[in-house]
Structure formats: C-alpha cells, structure tokens
C-alpha cells in the first residue's frame with residue numbers, strides 16, 4: 451500500500467500529533483502528505499504547519515451538497531497521491547462518494563469499544579450507560595457510521611465516579627498509542643477482510 455497518508459481533522463489534532471511523532475521517532479514508516487480540515491481554526495492545522503506539512507481547509511459552506519463536498523475532499527487527497535486516509539477527530543459524516551473512492555483505505559479512531567456507543571460523545575454515552583470498561587477502536591470506514599471492520603481495540607477501565615471528561619482523558623493516551631500501531635498494521639499489508647472482520651496475516 452502507498453504509504454502516503456492524508457489526515458483529516460476538525461479540532462485539536464492530538465491524534466495527528468501522535469501519528470507525526472510516531473513517524474518522527476521511526477515507529478511508523480509513512481509520510482503525512484496532507485492534513486485537511488473542515489474548520490479553518492482547527493489547531494490540528496497549526497500542528498501540521500509546524501511540521502512543514504501541506505494543509506487544506508475545505509468548508510462545507512462552500513459546497514451545495516455533501517456529495518459535492520466529498521468530491522472536493524477526494525480530489526484534494528488524490529492530488530497529493532494519498533494511499534491511506536486517516537480520520538483523526540474529523541466530525542463529518544461521509545457519503546458513498548468518499549467511501550467508495552478509497553475502498554478499505556480509510557481509517558477512523560473512535561473513543562469507545564465499538565459497536566458500543568457510536569456517534570457523538572462516546573465517552574459521555576459510556577459514563578451514562580454505567581459500563582465498567584470502555585476504550586478505543588480503530589476501524590475501517592464504510593458507508594455505515596462507526597461500523598466498518600475493526601483493526602485494533604484497547605480497553606480502558608471506567609471508574610464509578612468518572613465524568614465524561616475524566617474518562618476521555620484516560621482514553622486519549624490509548625488512542626495515541628493505538629492509532630500509529632493500526633496504521634502500521636494496515637500499511638504492512640497481508641491482511642484481508644472476511645465479511646465484517648479484519649483478518650491480520
């Protein structure tokens with residue numbers, strides 16, 4: 451697989467930073483070809499600029515439909531010869547236009563043990579449900595929200611008195627550890643998709 455990554459962010463970009471650090475420290479053999487955000491003020495863009503990486507801002511307000519927006523995203527990623535797309539806190543729903551353009555080549559990180567607590571505010575959902583264990587999932591993106599084949603997961607305990615913020619803070623270091631590992635696994639190849647399962651070599 452082409453080792454050029456396109457990282458999509460909407461905010462803080464700490465997972466982007468974890469990917470950049472893993473590359474910088476030789477733990478991940480890849481290049482971040484471009485960082486794209488739907489928000490001009492996303493701090494993730496600052497992190498990219500500080501690392502000398504090309505950035506682009508695509509605001510959904512400039513496009514008539516979700517499909518038009520996704521066509522622009524695909525063009526921006528193709529223009530940088532991206533082989534693997536990594537969603538890192540990218541808070542937009544993707545249409546088949548985007549998903550079909552990168553089959554089995556879009557990863558997402560989600561702060562729960564999917565299929566539990568998909569969608570927004572996963573840590574709050576976990577606390578309010580009263581689960582004793584939550585965690586993080588890196589999965590392939592398909593047309594269904596937070597439902598593609600799972601590449602890696604890690605568990606994190608939930609304390610009885612946790613707030614969503616406290617749980618999020620406990621999950622985050624696991625995200626930063628797991629995402630580079632999952633990207634490496636996918637880039638190294640030899641895996642297959644069997645039904646809804648990711649089967650490593």
Ligand code: GAR
Nearest residue numbers: 461462463464465538539559560561
């Ligand atoms: C992370 O916790 C990530 O798992 C979550 O957004 C945060 C982004 O933080 N993503 C989702 O909830 C996707 N549904 P970051 O910008 O610091 O990487």
